[in-house]
Amino acid sequence: MSASDYPVSHSVVRWPGEKKTQNSVLQFDPCALAEKGFQVIRRYGTDIFQLERDLDRVSCGQLYYSNRVGVLCHQYSVLPESANFSEQMLCGGFHTDFMFQPHPPAYIALLCLQPDPKHPFYGRNQVVHVQPFLERMQQAFGVSEQDLRDHRLVYDLAERGRFEQPILDDLDGKLIFRFHERLLGKGQMQGGAETDMSMAAMLHAVMMDVTADICLDRGDLLILSNHHALHRRGECSIEFDGVAGKWRAREMATIRFNL
Numbered sequence: 300m301s302a303s304d305y306p307v308s309h310s311v312v313r314w315p316g317e318k319k320t321q322n323s324v325l326q327f328d329p330c331a332l333a334e335k336g337f338q339v340i341r342r343y344g345t346d347i348f349q350l351e352r353d354l355d356r357v358s359c360g361q362l363y364y365s366n367r368v369g370v371l372c373h374q375y376s377v378l379p380e381s382a383n384f385s386e387q388m389l390c391g392g393f394h395t396d397f398m399f400q401p402h403p404p405a406y407i408a409l410l411c412l413q414p415d416p417k418h419p420f421y422g423r424n425q426v427v428h429v430q431p432f433l434e435r436m437q438q439a440f441g442v443s444e445q446d447l448r449d450h451r452l453v454y455d456l457a458e459r460g461r462f463e464q465p466i467l468d469d470l471d472g473k474l475i476f477r478f479h480e481r482l483l484g485k486g487q488m489q490g491g492a493e494t495d496m497s498m499a500a501m502l503h504a505v506m507m508d509v510t511a512d513i514c515l516d517r518g519d520l521l522i523l524s525n526h527h528a529l530h531r532r533g534e535c536s537i538e539f540d541g542v543a544g545k546w547r548a549r550e551m552a553t554i555r556f557n558l
Protein backbone atom coordinates (compact mmCIF):
# COMPACT_ATOMS: atom_id res chain seq x y z
CA MET A 300 0.00 0.00 0.00
CA SER A 301 1.45 3.35 -0.98
CA ALA A 302 1.22 6.36 1.30
CA SER A 303 -1.48 7.90 -0.89
CA ASP A 304 -3.64 4.74 -0.61
CA TYR A 305 -3.68 4.91 3.15
CA PRO A 306 -7.27 4.89 4.43
CA VAL A 307 -8.50 8.09 6.00
CA SER A 308 -11.15 8.39 8.67
CA HIS A 309 -12.70 11.65 7.50
CA SER A 310 -14.21 12.55 10.82
CA VAL A 311 -14.06 16.03 9.45
CA VAL A 312 -16.12 19.15 9.93
CA ARG A 313 -16.60 20.87 6.59
CA TRP A 314 -16.60 24.62 6.33
CA PRO A 315 -20.00 26.21 5.45
CA GLY A 316 -20.62 26.10 1.72
CA GLU A 317 -17.85 23.61 1.00
CA LYS A 318 -18.32 21.71 -2.24
CA LYS A 319 -18.65 17.99 -1.51
CA THR A 320 -16.20 16.89 -4.17
CA GLN A 321 -13.14 14.69 -4.00
CA ASN A 322 -10.12 15.54 -6.00
CA SER A 323 -7.20 13.12 -5.94
CA VAL A 324 -5.95 14.81 -9.12
CA LEU A 325 -4.74 18.24 -8.18
CA GLN A 326 -6.82 20.89 -9.95
CA PHE A 327 -7.01 24.50 -8.90
CA ASP A 328 -10.34 26.20 -8.30
CA PRO A 329 -9.62 29.80 -9.35
CA CYS A 330 -13.08 30.96 -8.18
CA ALA A 331 -12.60 29.61 -4.64
CA LEU A 332 -9.08 31.01 -4.42
CA ALA A 333 -10.24 34.44 -5.62
CA GLU A 334 -13.49 34.63 -3.61
CA LYS A 335 -12.46 32.89 -0.36
CA GLY A 336 -8.66 32.94 -0.48
CA PHE A 337 -8.46 29.15 -0.15
CA GLN A 338 -9.44 25.82 -1.67
CA VAL A 339 -9.76 22.45 0.11
CA ILE A 340 -8.97 19.25 -1.80
CA ARG A 341 -10.24 16.32 0.23
CA ARG A 342 -8.53 12.92 0.12
CA TYR A 343 -5.66 14.07 -2.05
CA GLY A 344 -3.38 11.55 -0.28
CA THR A 345 -0.20 11.81 1.75
CA ASP A 346 2.46 11.25 -0.92
CA ILE A 347 4.63 14.39 -0.59
CA PHE A 348 6.68 13.49 -3.68
CA GLN A 349 3.45 13.39 -5.70
CA LEU A 350 2.49 16.76 -4.24
CA GLU A 351 5.83 18.27 -5.26
CA ARG A 352 5.49 16.84 -8.79
CA ASP A 353 1.87 18.04 -9.11
CA LEU A 354 2.64 21.56 -7.89
CA ASP A 355 5.75 21.75 -10.06
CA ARG A 356 3.55 20.85 -13.05
CA VAL A 357 0.67 23.24 -12.37
CA SER A 358 2.97 26.12 -11.39
CA CYS A 359 5.19 25.55 -14.43
CA GLY A 360 8.23 25.09 -12.22
CA GLN A 361 7.57 28.05 -9.93
CA LEU A 362 8.00 26.28 -6.59
CA TYR A 363 9.29 28.66 -3.91
CA TYR A 364 12.67 27.92 -2.38
CA SER A 365 13.86 29.62 0.79
CA ASN A 366 17.42 29.35 2.09
CA ARG A 367 16.04 29.65 5.60
CA VAL A 368 13.81 26.57 5.21
CA GLY A 369 16.37 24.80 3.00
CA VAL A 370 13.91 22.52 1.16
CA LEU A 371 11.02 22.90 -1.29
CA CYS A 372 8.74 20.73 0.82
CA HIS A 373 8.81 21.66 4.49
CA GLN A 374 7.59 18.88 6.81
CA TYR A 375 6.94 19.66 10.44
CA SER A 376 5.02 18.41 13.42
CA VAL A 377 3.87 19.74 16.77
CA LEU A 378 6.46 19.19 19.50
CA PRO A 379 6.19 19.29 23.31
CA GLU A 380 8.50 22.33 23.32
CA SER A 381 9.71 24.36 20.35
CA ALA A 382 10.74 27.95 19.61
CA ASN A 383 9.53 27.53 16.01
CA PHE A 384 6.01 28.95 15.54
CA SER A 385 4.91 26.13 13.21
CA GLU A 386 5.84 23.46 15.77
CA GLN A 387 4.15 24.91 18.83
CA MET A 388 0.93 23.69 20.46
CA LEU A 389 -0.03 27.28 21.17
CA CYS A 390 -2.44 28.89 18.71
CA GLY A 391 -0.51 30.70 15.95
CA GLY A 392 -0.96 34.33 14.92
CA PHE A 393 -2.50 35.39 11.60
CA HIS A 394 0.29 35.98 9.13
CA THR A 395 1.70 36.14 5.62
CA ASP A 396 4.44 33.60 4.88
CA PHE A 397 7.76 35.37 4.14
CA MET A 398 6.13 38.77 4.69
CA PHE A 399 9.48 40.61 4.68
CA GLN A 400 10.58 39.25 1.30
CA PRO A 401 10.14 41.63 -1.67
CA HIS A 402 8.01 38.98 -3.40
CA PRO A 403 6.34 36.66 -0.89
CA PRO A 404 5.11 33.43 -2.55
CA ALA A 405 1.61 33.80 -4.00
CA TYR A 406 0.24 30.43 -2.83
CA ILE A 407 0.79 27.89 -0.07
CA ALA A 408 -0.14 24.20 -0.19
CA LEU A 409 -0.69 22.64 3.26
CA LEU A 410 -1.03 18.87 3.29
CA CYS A 411 -2.22 17.08 6.42
CA LEU A 412 -0.04 13.99 6.97
CA GLN A 413 -1.45 13.28 10.42
CA PRO A 414 -4.31 15.12 12.12
CA ASP A 415 -4.16 16.35 15.68
CA PRO A 416 -4.82 13.66 18.36
CA LYS A 417 -7.91 15.68 19.34
CA HIS A 418 -9.03 16.16 15.73
CA PRO A 419 -11.44 17.66 14.67
CA PHE A 420 -11.53 20.03 17.64
CA TYR A 421 -7.82 20.90 17.75
CA GLY A 422 -5.26 21.42 15.01
CA ARG A 423 -7.44 23.46 12.68
CA ASN A 424 -6.42 26.11 10.13
CA GLN A 425 -7.97 29.54 9.89
CA VAL A 426 -8.02 31.87 6.89
CA VAL A 427 -8.93 35.57 6.61
CA HIS A 428 -9.76 36.79 3.12
CA VAL A 429 -8.94 40.40 2.33
CA GLN A 430 -12.41 41.42 1.10
CA PRO A 431 -14.57 40.64 4.18
CA PHE A 432 -11.67 41.86 6.32
CA LEU A 433 -11.72 45.30 4.64
CA GLU A 434 -15.50 45.52 4.79
CA ARG A 435 -15.63 44.69 8.51
CA MET A 436 -12.78 47.08 9.41
CA GLN A 437 -14.83 49.85 7.83
CA GLN A 438 -18.13 48.78 9.42
CA ALA A 439 -16.84 48.07 12.91
CA PHE A 440 -14.14 50.71 13.37
CA GLY A 441 -14.47 53.17 10.49
CA VAL A 442 -10.98 52.17 9.31
CA SER A 443 -10.71 52.37 5.53
CA GLU A 444 -8.45 50.55 3.09
CA GLN A 445 -6.44 53.76 2.72
CA ASP A 446 -6.08 54.02 6.51
CA LEU A 447 -4.66 50.51 6.54
CA ARG A 448 -2.28 51.30 3.68
CA ASP A 449 -1.03 54.32 5.62
CA HIS A 450 -0.84 52.92 9.15
CA ARG A 451 2.66 51.59 9.76
CA LEU A 452 2.57 48.67 12.18
CA VAL A 453 5.68 48.25 14.29
CA TYR A 454 7.56 44.96 14.30
CA ASP A 455 10.30 44.13 16.76
CA LEU A 456 12.54 41.47 15.29
CA ALA A 457 15.44 40.10 17.30
CA GLU A 458 17.71 39.80 14.26
CA ARG A 459 16.58 42.92 12.35
CA GLY A 460 15.54 45.33 15.08
CA ARG A 461 12.56 47.62 14.76
CA PHE A 462 10.72 47.53 11.44
CA GLU A 463 7.60 49.36 10.23
CA GLN A 464 5.20 47.93 7.66
CA PRO A 465 1.51 48.57 6.87
CA ILE A 466 -0.71 45.49 6.76
CA LEU A 467 -1.61 46.28 3.12
CA ASP A 468 0.94 46.76 0.37
CA ASP A 469 1.16 47.04 -3.41
CA LEU A 470 2.93 44.26 -5.27
CA ASP A 471 3.15 44.69 -9.05
CA GLY A 472 0.12 46.99 -8.92
CA LYS A 473 -2.01 44.60 -6.85
CA LEU A 474 -3.12 44.87 -3.24
CA ILE A 475 -1.58 42.24 -0.95
CA PHE A 476 -1.37 41.50 2.77
CA ARG A 477 1.96 41.81 4.61
CA PHE A 478 1.42 40.90 8.23
CA HIS A 479 2.59 38.74 11.11
CA GLU A 480 0.57 39.05 14.29
CA ARG A 481 3.06 37.25 16.55
CA LEU A 482 5.96 39.51 15.47
CA LEU A 483 4.21 42.80 16.23
CA GLY A 484 6.00 45.03 18.73
CA LYS A 485 4.37 45.61 22.09
CA GLY A 486 2.33 48.74 22.72
CA GLN A 487 1.15 49.59 19.21
CA MET A 488 -0.07 53.16 18.85
CA GLN A 489 -3.78 53.94 18.77
CA GLY A 490 -5.43 53.23 15.45
CA GLY A 491 -6.67 56.75 14.81
CA ALA A 492 -10.35 55.79 14.75
CA GLU A 493 -12.91 56.80 17.35
CA THR A 494 -12.00 54.04 19.75
CA ASP A 495 -9.54 53.42 22.56
CA MET A 496 -8.51 50.10 21.08
CA SER A 497 -5.06 49.67 19.63
CA MET A 498 -4.78 48.94 15.94
CA ALA A 499 -3.48 45.45 16.80
CA ALA A 500 -6.61 44.75 18.88
CA MET A 501 -8.93 46.01 16.12
CA LEU A 502 -7.18 43.89 13.51
CA HIS A 503 -7.39 40.79 15.68
CA ALA A 504 -11.08 41.33 16.51
CA VAL A 505 -12.00 41.66 12.84
CA MET A 506 -9.85 38.70 11.81
CA MET A 507 -11.59 36.51 14.39
CA ASP A 508 -14.94 37.77 13.12
CA VAL A 509 -14.41 36.98 9.43
CA THR A 510 -12.06 33.99 9.59
CA ALA A 511 -12.95 30.70 7.89
CA ASP A 512 -12.31 27.71 10.16
CA ILE A 513 -10.92 24.73 8.24
CA CYS A 514 -10.59 21.18 9.45
CA LEU A 515 -8.14 18.89 7.62
CA ASP A 516 -8.15 15.14 7.98
CA ARG A 517 -5.26 12.88 6.95
CA GLY A 518 -4.58 13.33 3.24
CA ASP A 519 -6.59 16.57 2.87
CA LEU A 520 -4.87 19.41 1.05
CA LEU A 521 -5.46 23.12 1.68
CA ILE A 522 -4.38 25.63 -0.98
CA LEU A 523 -4.14 29.20 0.33
CA SER A 524 -3.61 32.57 -1.28
CA ASN A 525 -0.65 34.09 0.58
CA HIS A 526 -1.26 37.50 -1.04
CA HIS A 527 -5.02 37.87 -0.56
CA ALA A 528 -5.51 35.97 2.69
CA LEU A 529 -3.90 35.62 6.11
CA HIS A 530 -3.66 32.25 7.80
CA ARG A 531 -2.88 30.72 11.16
CA ARG A 532 -2.90 27.39 12.96
CA GLY A 533 -5.47 26.78 15.67
CA GLU A 534 -4.36 25.39 19.01
CA CYS A 535 -2.89 21.88 18.82
CA SER A 536 -2.56 19.00 21.28
CA ILE A 537 -0.19 16.07 21.65
CA GLU A 538 -0.65 12.56 22.99
CA PHE A 539 1.92 10.19 24.46
CA ASP A 540 1.82 6.72 22.94
CA GLY A 541 2.90 4.51 25.86
CA VAL A 542 3.42 1.42 23.66
CA ALA A 543 5.62 3.14 21.10
CA GLY A 544 7.13 5.39 23.76
CA LYS A 545 6.77 8.58 21.73
CA TRP A 546 4.54 11.59 21.26
CA ARG A 547 1.81 11.60 18.62
CA ALA A 548 0.99 14.95 17.09
CA ARG A 549 -0.25 16.78 14.04
CA GLU A 550 2.11 16.49 11.04
CA MET A 551 1.99 18.73 8.00
CA ALA A 552 3.86 19.26 4.74
CA THR A 553 4.03 22.69 3.10
CA ILE A 554 5.07 23.80 -0.37
CA ARG A 555 4.87 27.44 -1.46
CA PHE A 556 4.60 28.38 -5.12
CA ASN A 557 3.68 31.01 -7.69
CA LEU A 558 1.36 30.73 -10.67
Ligand SMILES: [Fe+2]
Nearest residue numbers: 394395396530
Ligand atom coordinates in the same frame (compact mmCIF):
# COMPACT_ATOMS: atom_id res chain seq x y z
FE1 LIG B 1 2.33 30.14 7.48
